[in-house]
Amino acid sequence: MLQRLNNTMTQFSKSSMKVTILGSGTSTGVPMIGCQCDVCLSQNPKNKRLRTSALVQTETASLLLDCSTDFREQALRHKIERIDALLLTHTHSDHISGLDDLRVYNFLQGEAIKIFSASHILEDVRKRFDYCFNPKQIGGGVPELELIPVDGCFEFMGIKITPLPVKHGDLPILGYRFNDFSYVTDASFIPEETIQKMMGTRVLVLNALRYMPHSTHYSLAEALEISQRIGPEKVWFTHIAHQMEHWATNRTLPPHARLAYDGLVIEI
Numbered sequence: 233m234l235q236r237l238n239n240t241m242t243q244f245s246k247s248s249m250k251v252t253i254l255g256s257g258t259s260t261g262v263p264m265i266g267c268q269c270d271v272c273l274s275q276n277p278k279n280k281r282l283r284t285s286a287l288v289q290t291e292t293a294s295l296l297l298d299c300s301t302d303f304r305e306q307a308l309r310h311k312i313e314r315i316d317a318l319l320l321t322h323t324h325s326d327h328i329s330g331l332d333d334l335r336v337y338n339f340l341q342g343e344a345i346k347i348f349s350a351s352h353i354l355e356d357v358r359k360r361f362d363y364c365f366n367p368k369q370i371g372g373g374v375p376e377l378e379l380i381p382v383d384g385c386f387e388f389m390g391i392k393i394t395p396l397p398v399k400h401g402d403l404p405i406l407g408y409r410f411n412d413f414s415y416v417t418d419a420s421f422i423p424e425e426t427i428q429k430m431m432g433t434r435v436l437v438l439n440a441l442r443y444m445p446h447s448t449h450y451s452l453a454e455a456l457e458i459s460q461r462i463g464p465e466k467v468w469f470t471h472i473a474h475q476m477e478h479w480a481t482n483r484t485l486p487p488h489a490r491l492a493y494d495g496l497v498i499e500i
Contacts, residue, residue: 250289251413251437253496254306257281258441258449258473259326261302271474278478278493282306283326284417284471286437288410293389295319297408297415303330310495314341316389320349321417322405323356331361335375344376348388350395350406351381394429398422401448409433413500414464417471420448422458433464435500437492440469442476452476456489468492 255261262281263272271279283300287310296318300306315337321327334345347357357379358365364375385394396407396414399421407416407426412434416422419439422430430436440455449471450458459467470492482490 248291249410249413249500251415251435251498251500252287252289252310253437253468253470253492253494253498254285254287254310255282255300255302256470256472256492256494256496257283258471259283259324260473262472262474264474267474269474271477274477276478278491280494281472282494284439285327285330286415286470287312288391288413288415290389290391293317293391295388295391295410297321298327298417299330299334301326301329304333306330307333315345317346317348319393319406319408320347320353320357321407322400322403323353323360324400324418327418328357328360331357331364331377332375334377335373338376344378346378346380348380348382348386348393350383350397350404352404353406354379354381396422396426396429398426403448411500413437413498414462418448419450420446427458427462430462433462434466435498436462436464436467437470437498438467439471440476440491441471442473444475452481456485459489464488466490466498468496468498 261283282302285300286297288295293316294314296315298321364377367374382395391410394409398407398419400418414430414433415437417439438455438459439450440452441449443452445451455469467489478491
């Protein structure tokens with residue numbers, strides 16, 4: 233069904249994908265309100281982290297990965313003129329709180345914004361943003377959203393997309409693979425079946441919260457270990473807390489692994 237939505241789109245070259253890291257920070261962002269640590273006081277722009285999100289662009293499509301609390305600022309900063317679809321990993325506030333700002337793209341594009349995710353994630357979107365689906369007010373802007381559940385691989389605007397089921401503590405969430413690129417955030421466990429789906433990934437973006445273990449997010453050591461199992465040519469760590477300074481942390485990592493940062497552009 234999803235392929236039929238775009239059966240007139242031209243197939244793009246696999247080498248023409250661009251990924252922009254719109255935000256690389258954990259749920260508090262960095263700097264964190266009220267904190268006086270060295271990272272929060274740092275003037276290094278790579279220690280300034282908006283909430284985690286990314287933009288995947290090809291010759292034919294512009295896909296938003298999560299719609300963070302900071303989405304409006306991210307969209308203005310990166311001059312995002314079009315969004316063809318939003319793919320949600322889960323519905324924690326730092327990943328969906330910017331959803332209302334998508335209504336601007338309704339005005340610009342004259343159509344609903346498609347949101348792809350697992351059924352249970354979309355049901356939570358419907359509850360949290362009830363006013364979008366059961367409008368009660370007269371006047372005022374309300375986002376027009378089309379919720380599309382996915383279960384298994386699908387194709388959208390020439391891009392093969394593979395949902396990647398992972399665990400965020402006890403919560404089932406999704407990452408996504410787009411041809412040679414995989415994106416997983418907020419994971420604390422990746423099942424073997426999902427690891428197999430990620431094999432052959434050339435570039436991986438994976439969450440790494442901090443040095444110390446955490447109950448619902450990979451630590452840096454855990455993220456490095458699981459990324460070595462998957463075996464990408466390059467791994468970028470995202471969803472980073474204020475405990476990790478950019479340059480100091482990078483000096484401890486192997487050459488193929490680095491901390492992501494806001495504004496990072498990855499050509500694939």
